[in-house]
Amino acid sequence: xxxxxxxxxxxxxxxxxxxxxxxxxxxxxxxxxxxxxxxxxxxxxxxxxxxxxxxxxxxxxxxxxxxxxxxxxxxxxxxxxxxxxxxxxxxxxxxxxxxxxxxxxxxxxxxxxxxxxxxxxxxxxxxxxxxxxxxxxxxxxxxxxxxxxxxxxxxxxxxxxxxxxxxxxxxxxxxxxxxxxxxxxxxxxxxxxxxxxxxxxxxxxxxxxxxxxxxxxxxxxxxxxxxxxxxxxxxxxxxxxxxxxxxxxxxxxxxxxxxxxxxxxxxxxxxxxxxxxxxxxxxxxxxxxxxxxxxxxxxxxxxxxxxxxxxxxxxxxxxxxxxxxxxxxxxxxxxxxxxxxxxxxxxxxxxxxxxxxxxxxxxxxxxxxxxxxxxxxxxxxxxxxxxxxxxxxxxxxxxxxxxxxxxxxxxxxxxxxxxxxxxxxxxxxxxxxxxxxxxxxxxxxxx
Amino acid sequence: xxxxxxxxxxxxxxxxxxxxxxxxxxxxxxxxxxxxxxxxxxxxxxxxxxxxxxxxxxxxxxxxxxxxxxxxxxxxxxxxxxxxxxxxxxxxxxxxxxxxxxxxxxxxxxxxxxxxxxxxxxxxxxxxxxxxxxxxxxxxxxxxxxxxxxxxxxxxxxxxxxxxxxxxxxxxxxxxxxxxxxxxxxxxxxxxxxxxxxxxxxxxxxxxxxxxxxxxxxxxxxxxxxxxxxxxxxxxxxxxxxxxxxxxxxxxxxxxxxxxxxxxxxxxxxxxxxxxxxxxxxxxxxxxxxxxxxxxxxxxxxxxxxxxxxxx
Numbered sequence: 001x002x003x004x005x006x007x008x009x010x011x012x013x014x015x016x017x018x019x020x021x022x023x024x025x026x027x028x029x030x031x032x033x034x035x036x037x038x039x040x041x042x043x044x045x046x047x048x049x050x051x052x053x054x055x056x057x058x059x060x061x062x063x064x065x066x067x068x069x070x071x072x073x074x075x076x077x078x079x080x081x082x083x084x085x086x087x088x089x090x091x092x093x094x095x096x097x098x099x100x101x102x103x104x105x106x107x108x109x110x111x112x113x114x115x116x117x118x119x120x121x122x123x124x125x126x127x128x129x130x131x132x133x134x135x136x137x138x139x140x141x142x143x144x145x146x147x148x149x150x151x152x153x154x155x156x157x158x159x160x161x162x163x164x165x166x167x168x169x170x171x172x173x174x175x176x177x178x179x180x181x182x183x184x185x186x187x188x189x190x191x192x193x194x195x196x197x198x199x200x201x202x203x204x205x206x207x208x209x210x211x212x213x214x215x216x217x218x219x220x221x222x223x224x225x226x227x228x229x230x231x232x233x234x235x236x237x238x239x240x241x242x243x244x245x246x247x248x249x250x251x252x253x254x255x256x257x258x259x260x261x262x263x264x265x266x267x268x269x270x271x272x273x274x275x276x277x278x279x280x281x282x283x284x285x286x287x288x289x290x291x292x293x294x295x296x297x298x299x300x301x302x303x304x305x306x307x308x309x310x311x312x313x314x315x316x317x318x319x320x321x322x323x324x325x326x327x328x329x330x331x332x333x334x335x336x337x338x339x340x341x342x343x344x345x346x347x348x349x350x351x352x353x354x355x356x357x358x359x360x361x362x363x364x365x366x367x368x369x370x371x372x373x374x375x376x377x378x379x380x381x382x383x384x385x386x387x388x389x390x391x392x393x394x395x396x397x398x399x400x401x402x403x404x405x406x407x408x409x410x411x412x413x414x415x416x417x418x419x420x421x422x423x424x425x426x427x428x429x430x431x432x433x434x435x436x437x438x439x440x441x442x443x444x445x446x447x
Numbered sequence: 448x449x450x451x452x453x454x455x456x457x458x459x460x461x462x463x464x465x466x467x468x469x470x471x472x473x474x475x476x477x478x479x480x481x482x483x484x485x486x487x488x489x490x491x492x493x494x495x496x497x498x499x500x501x502x503x504x505x506x507x508x509x510x511x512x513x514x515x516x517x518x519x520x521x522x523x524x525x526x527x528x529x530x531x532x533x534x535x536x537x538x539x540x541x542x543x544x545x546x547x548x549x550x551x552x553x554x555x556x557x558x559x560x561x562x563x564x565x566x567x568x569x570x571x572x573x574x575x576x577x578x579x580x581x582x583x584x585x586x587x588x589x590x591x592x593x594x595x596x597x598x599x600x601x602x603x604x605x606x607x608x609x610x611x612x613x614x615x616x617x618x619x620x621x622x623x624x625x626x627x628x629x630x631x632x633x634x635x636x637x638x639x640x641x642x643x644x645x646x647x648x649x650x651x652x653x654x655x656x657x658x659x660x661x662x663x664x665x666x667x668x669x670x671x672x673x674x675x676x677x678x679x680x681x682x683x684x685x686x687x688x689x690x691x692x693x694x695x696x697x698x699x700x701x702x703x704x705x706x707x708x709x710x711x712x713x714x715x716x717x718x719x720x721x722x723x724x725x726x727x728x729x730x731x732x733x734x735x736x737x738x739x740x741x742x743x744x745x746x747x748x749x750x751x752x753x754x755x756x757x758x759x
Contacts, residue, residue, distance in 0.1 A: 021530065021533045021534060022526060022529045022530050022533060024522075024525075024526065048533075049533070050529040050530075050532070050533045052525055052526065052529055052566065052568075053566060054522060054525075054559075054562055055558055055559065055561065055562030055565070056558060056559070056562070058516070058518055058519060058522070058559070059519060059521075059522035059525075059558075059559045059562055060522075062515060062516055062518075062519030062522035062523045062526065062559070063522045063523065063525050063526035063529070064526060065515075065523060065526060066490065066513070066515070066522070066523035066524065066525065066526025066527040066528075066529075066530065067526035067527065067529055067530030067533075068526075068530070069513050069523075069526075069527060069530070070526075070527055070530030070531045070534065070536060071530070071534060071536070072529075072530035072533060072534055074526075074530075088516055088518075089516050089519065092515075092516050199488055199511035199513075199527075199531075200511070201486060201511070201536075201538060201541075204485070204508070204509060204510050204511040204512075205511055205512075206501060206506035206507075206508050206511075206512045206513070207511075207512070207513040207514075208501075208513045208514040208515070209501045209502065209503045209506055209514060210497070210498070210501055210502050210503065210514070211502075211503040212502070212503075215503055215504075
């Protein structure tokens with residue numbers, strides 16, 4: 001059945017079809033609509049679940065964990081500060097191997113206080129043992145709600161699953177979505193069998209114990225092994241089953257669009273991939289060998305697939321709504337690690353945008369591709385040293401992108417007025433020598 | 448049938464743990480589980496009982512049990528109860544019970560506890576109160592009494608230990624209109640077990656606050672636990688009481704009742720044991736001056752005057 005739904009509403013429909021038995025959630029913008037719809041479904045009897053009105057996100061996930069320990073299928077949802085507030089419980093749920101599904105409405109983190117979308121909340125928690133997927137649109141969000149349970153609850157996986165929807169861009173934006181029938185959902189998602197990981201009155205168990213270093217290493221190793229090896233396999237099994245039932249096909253941990261012969265590739269995740277698809281298609285039409293690599297799962301991190309998709313690229317950009325202050329975007333770090341390990345030496349650049357709901361425009365994406373093309377050409381002509389002419393990290397809207405005539409950008413704000421030898425506001429360290437270089441290259445060209 | 452020393456089960460549901468000699472908390476857990484039986488489902492946050500009883504592979508609960516995040520005892524209990532009930536797995540004699548310390552209850556866990564009481568989830572929350580963060584090495588909690596020396600309220604020239612009074616968790620909980628709440632002491636074990644039994648028979652949220660001395664932190668002999676837990680009650684610094692919510696008691700607004708109310712005498716209007724003796728026998732109160740002891744006595748008298756005036 002087709003309906004015109006916001007991302008939150010679409011996700012709630014997916015959760016309804018998954019039939020969780022216990023829902024515990026605490027409201028936070030822009031997650032609220034999903035829990036409001038679920039509350040209505042519980043009230044009307046459409047969904048036979050216990051809805052626990054907890055007093056905080058910390059308790060939301062804790063209650064879900066308690067319910068999961070009884071073998072119940074559970075759901076919670078949150079966003080931003082709420083996710084950070086429950087962060088402690090994320091490690092409990094993961095270490096306990098409880099296959100809780102959580103929707104996170106990606107939102108900026110304070111301060112400054114900001115309710116709009118970016119991905120600094122979930123990306124800050126990559127190390128907490130949860131599977132993390134990022135939806136591009138509302139259909140994918142709904143479908144991920146169902147597939148998340150199927151993956152998380154698989155005997156080989158038994159891990160909690162966080163489905164991320166870009167705040168407002170998805171959660172509050174309406175699209176046509178196809179809602180599977182309950183019978184279809186049941187064919188995709190069997191009932192949860194918690195055998196071996198839940199309370200048992202005939203054979204009582206002590207769960208969530210403490211374990212000293214001699215045992216702890218094994219628990220962490222098993223979690224890593226299962227995350228790295230089992231999850232991708234199970235994702236592909238579940239997606240095949242999903243396709244057989246619904247006809248909708250998903251491409252696994254990543255989606256590579258036109259990457260095979262691409263000279264320049266943009267890597268991104270979440271809703272901005274929709275915009276990038278359009279740009280790539282326009283660029284292709286005008287003869288540019290552009291590609292898009294959409295990361296669907298940040299954990300487990302599909303390093304090998306990413307390296308395979310990028311192996312022919314001459315220059316790569318990672319566009320993300322995150323910054324690890326003083327370093328770079330976390331997605332960029334992860335992508336670079338994958339490439340380094342695979343021996344791929346194409347220059348890579350990080351573009352930070354969309355923070356606090358900031359717009360990422362088509363022009364931005366086009367400019368990123370232009371900058372990549374320019375760098376690729378210079379590297380071809382002058383060798384790898386020319387790769388430093390584009391800065392490692394660029395803030396969209398702060399550092400304006402100016403692809404002509406060099407590869408460098410016009411540095412924004414106060415930097416522009418600083419015509420002396422030092423381009424950075426504080427040039428006493430060696431942290432930003434590339435900036436200075438780019439700036440001087442450009443000055444030379446302008447003159 | 449009321450549980451007493453003669454008919455209590457020999458079955459042990461909490462044993463083989465690493466608690467210190469003379470531990471009052473482990474006694475409270477052991478006695479409560481004897482009352483609740485093997486179908487109890489137990490949740491414990493970070494604290495002494497999880498630290499001593501939950502070390503893989505030495506797991507000390509014969510019932511189903513789980514460790515919770517520190518702040519989340521009550522929330523995990525709510526989830527367990529809902530999960531069992533919605534799946535039809537909750538046995539008739541299954542009590543979902545939490546054991547949290549004073550810090551886990553009155554400090555970091557009070558928000559989740561308040562939330563569970565608000566929802567009136569069918570759980571039993573037992574606070575074993577040893578009056579400080581003992582597991583981490585005797586730091587002050589909001590249930591540490593005035594004058595107690597802890598590692599974060601040292602007794603020196605400027606301050607004689609803890610400067611704050613003990614938070615009144617029993618009445619805070621009762622103010623929610625909870626169906627049942629009680630105070631107890633491991634020094635009066637039959638009274639404690641009777642209250643656990645009573646709580647298990649009531650649907651909705653129940654709270655029991657049991658004093659559980661910690662010789663390690665209190666600075667007393669390890670065979671003094673019971674005696675000192677008794678004396679705290681006998682000198683009137685702790686009181687044994689029950690609160691029944693409106694539905695349980697039939698009294699609008701609920702009703703408070705003292706379980707133990709020593710006779711008053713003309714010559715001695717309080718008729719209690721000596722507060723001074725209780726305090727002076729413990730290392731943690733060593734720095735208290737006579738004036739400070741007198742202020743503790745005055746506080747006790749004021750509390751009893753109010754309870755005798757307002758409660759049944």
